[in-house]
Amino acid sequence: MVLTLSVLKVNAQVKLITNAELQEKISKPDTLYIVNFWATWCGPCVNELPNFDKLQRVYKNKPLKVLLVSMDFQSKLKTALIPFVKKHKMQADVYFITRKSDQELIDQIDKSWSGALPATLVVNTKKGIHKFYEKTFSYTELNNIYQTNK
Amino acid sequence: MLTAASALAFKTADNGYKAGDMATDFKLKNVTGKTVSMADYSSAKGFIIVFTCNHCPVAQAYEKRIMALDQKYAAKGYPVIAISPNDPVAEPVDSYANMQKRAAERKYTFPYLIDETQNITRAYGAQATPTAYVLRKTDKGLTVEYVGAIDNDQEQSNPARSKFVENAVDALLINKKPTITESKALGCRIVWKNS
Secondary structure (H helix, E strand, O other): OOOOHHHHHHOOOEEEEOHHHHHHHHOOOOOEEEEEEEOOOOHHHHHHHHHHHHHHHHOOOOOEEEEEEEOOOHHHHHHHHHHHHHHHOOOOEEEEEOOOOHHHHHHHHOOOOOOEEOEEEEEEHHHOEEEEEOOOOOHHHHHHHHHHHO | OOOHHHHOOOOOHHHOOOOOOEEOOOOEEEOOOOEEOHHHOOOOOEEEEEEOOOOOHHHHHHHHHHHHHHHHHOOOOOOEEEEEOOOOOOOHHHOHHHHHHHHHHHOOOOOEEEOOOOHHHHHHOOOEEOEEEEEEEEOOEEEEEEEEOOOOOOOOOOOOOOOHHHHHHHHHHOOOOOOOOEOOOOEEEOOOOOO
């Protein structure tokens, strides 16, 4: 399905990314990557998003990158994802992950992933840390994740 | 605000049914007020069990397809049974009354059951809605033949989509095993009750 890239060029707040690009990005050493998989259609995801954003805000001068990776419907980019991101003005980087098949993507992210949202991947390549969580996170829990894995 | 998901330990996908497992029957309340069990269906060859719900936009996107599965396969011996797994306290859109309303509005031709204790959801190992289980009757009981997504095309943008459930049932109807017995189901995490 053809993605209207012009829509996303206009909006610098949501970047397109493939899984290959994501994996390359989060494998860089010297940074802790916290990748949250979410969608505007997922209530618990939307509820916990401010916690991720706060973490990025609090530690913005530290080697921490919080990535908010949306698994929204591709057909709803213009009507759902972009308006949401515009409205919420987030500190963390927001991505839309393009994929041929959800099933393939889910297995590529983590073989243990059931496919349910939300889910969070924590990667610190320098320290050999690669953890996957199928749960929601409070800010306190996220701060613990940061302190433990930085 | 209540975060139902946080307190309760989550089940990993490993704990749920996989192809080859035996599936447990249930006795759950239907929107009609009566209870339904698979044992009630003496002439069925198997079942298409779908964990689905009112509130989840992904489940909503699949609703017509779930209805179409029953239209196509009930007469062939594989009726759909829909089970709503979520805590209606944390998610009022999934209340029993709302389930009744929706089933009536959409004219569901299949049972829409509420898993009030969430024990059946736990036994089957569903993690998100919608998730489908294709079961086949054998003399030993019900075997799981397929677990996962209904197809690999949520948005119905790909005419060449893989129709996992249809392909599985079509295979079983000609006494063959499904070639794909599992897939990941992208959807809304089940809203668990707090302990």
